[in-house]
Amino acid sequence: MEREVWCEGCGVELQTEDPKRPGYVPPAALERENAICRRCFRIRHYNEVAKVEHDPDEYLSMLREIGDREALVVQVVDLFDFAGSWIPGIQRHIGGNPILILGNKLDLFPKSAKVGRLKEWVYRTAKELGVKPADVVLTSAVKGHRMDEVAEAIERCRRGRDVYVVGTANAGKSTLINRLLKEFGGGEEMITTSPYPGTTLDTIHIPLEDGREIIDMPGIVRKDRISEWVEPDELADVTPKDEIKPKVYQLNDGQTLFFGGLVRMDHVEGERQPFVCYMANSLYIHRTKLEKAEEIWQKHRGELLSPPKDPSSLPPLTRHSFHLKGKQKEDLVISGLGWIAAGKERSRVDLWVPEGITVEIRPSIL
Ligand code: GDP
Known part of the structure; x- marks a missing residue:
């Protein structure tokens, strides 16, 4: 840029080289009178605030x-x-x-x-x-x-x-x-x-x-939630956009749910009870027997069980065991994915989630 020009909006020196730096203005816009930087332009015209x-x-x-x-x-x-x-x-x-x-x-x-x-x-x-x-x-x-x-x-x-x-x-x-x-x-x-x-x-x-x-x-940015690990084109399956329609599964012990190819939940021990899943409506949930779970996971992850289409994009799964006390309904929460509300039966549940992703148990919120 030959001459120094300042943004009429915020006073920053205008530049045409780096869109990520303050004061960026597309070259054509610089020719105008009262030039303003792109950030001011967006705020003035679209009420849009940039995110960094x-x-x-x-x-x-x-x-x-x-x-x-x-x-x-x-x-x-x-x-x-x-x-x-x-x-x-x-x-x-x-x-x-x-x-x-x-x-x-x-x-x-x-x-x-x-x-x-x-x-x-x-x-x-x-x-x-x-x-x-x-x-x-x-x-x-x-x-x-x-x-x-x-x-x-x-x-x-x-x-x-x-x-x-x-x-x-x-x-x-x-x-x-x-x-x-x-x-x-x-x-x-x-x-x-x-x-x-x-x-x-x-x-x-x-x-x-x-x-x-x-x-x-x-x-x-918090990297301990699943949504941060999913590729942008698959994010829509993980991030809810509309009102959640909870999906209810009555599970005996020895049954497993897969949430896409992201998370696996085993009902290891305990009475039959409902598990209500609060997640993006478009996320595919697959029910199977615990004894077949590993085989299905190995065979179908990345295809039937997706996202992710590319399983290597996520860290390997680690197991978190939870003992449901049976006194009140409890939520098993997976950061960046949603939660599963268990019924009121005593049970042991194993959640398998990518390493580093936060999981927790809390009294049911709904
Ligand atoms: P920021 O990173 O905190 O500034 O978040 P954004 O404002 O960019 O929003 C992140 C995502 O959440 C976008 O896809 C938004 O459309 C979505 N979002 C923001 N507010 C709401 C809301 O009230 N309801 C829903 N369903 N989505 C929202």
Whole structure:
């Protein structure tokens, strides 16, 4: 580039070489008067906020910077993948600042799900993870559900402070911010000025009318959930898009379920009972006898049992044994895939998941 030109939107120096660096503008757009960088262009014209991911160490040091300020932290979590979308140790990193939790993707839950009960579960789980939330709002960014409640909670909890929005990649943070911008960006509401991005690659600053700002942090990637390992063209079979239609299997002991070629569940011992699977509707589930499971796995993985089409793209399976106590219904949760709600019988269940993927057991949430 021969001359130095600055973005009219955010003041960053414009450049035409590297789309990943701040200030990028396509060469043709640079010829225009009042040129703006691509990021400003997208925000102005599409209300679209760019997403940048980060390596964990850098991400944590960014979080620690929040700890040096007085701010409200808004943590966006994916209700469908709560454990997998939680930022580990968040309270420790951000100091004494309050956290407002936005539980996103409520639209994936069956209509019969009780919002009050889900909210209580979010509170309880957050507490177990070391956070006493300033408030919890359940929402669906894609559908625009309860956006008034979200905006009201942010305004109430921030008490004149800046707002940092954090979340793991895919929790729906960008969708949520874009939705807020669309609904409140132009009017007299919470966000009054058109949003201009900051000049760093990491964060986007959206001014608020009292001189404070909303700071949109990049998402952090967690590799301990299955969805991160699936090839992009197979992700649709793993990531639910619409309301989940739970699939019920009555299993005797000695029976096995395969979830595509990703996970295997053996009902090893115990009474016949229902196993209700909450996963993407399009995920193929195959029932067989435990004694034949290994053979079927070896023979059909990558074909009948897929995704993945290429089994070598995932780490080898490891076994996690669970003893269901039979006192209450319990969920066996596989990060990035969903969960299986077992009935109320005492049982031993083995879950075979790719090494490094988080699994856990919790009292049933539905
Ligand atoms: P980010 O990485 O946290 O910024 O997440 P994105 O906003 O890019 O969203 C990740 C994926 O989740 C996209 O496929 C979105 O369409 C989807 N998504 C976001 N919000 C919702 C929601 O409320 N419901 C559902 N079903 N999907 C959502």
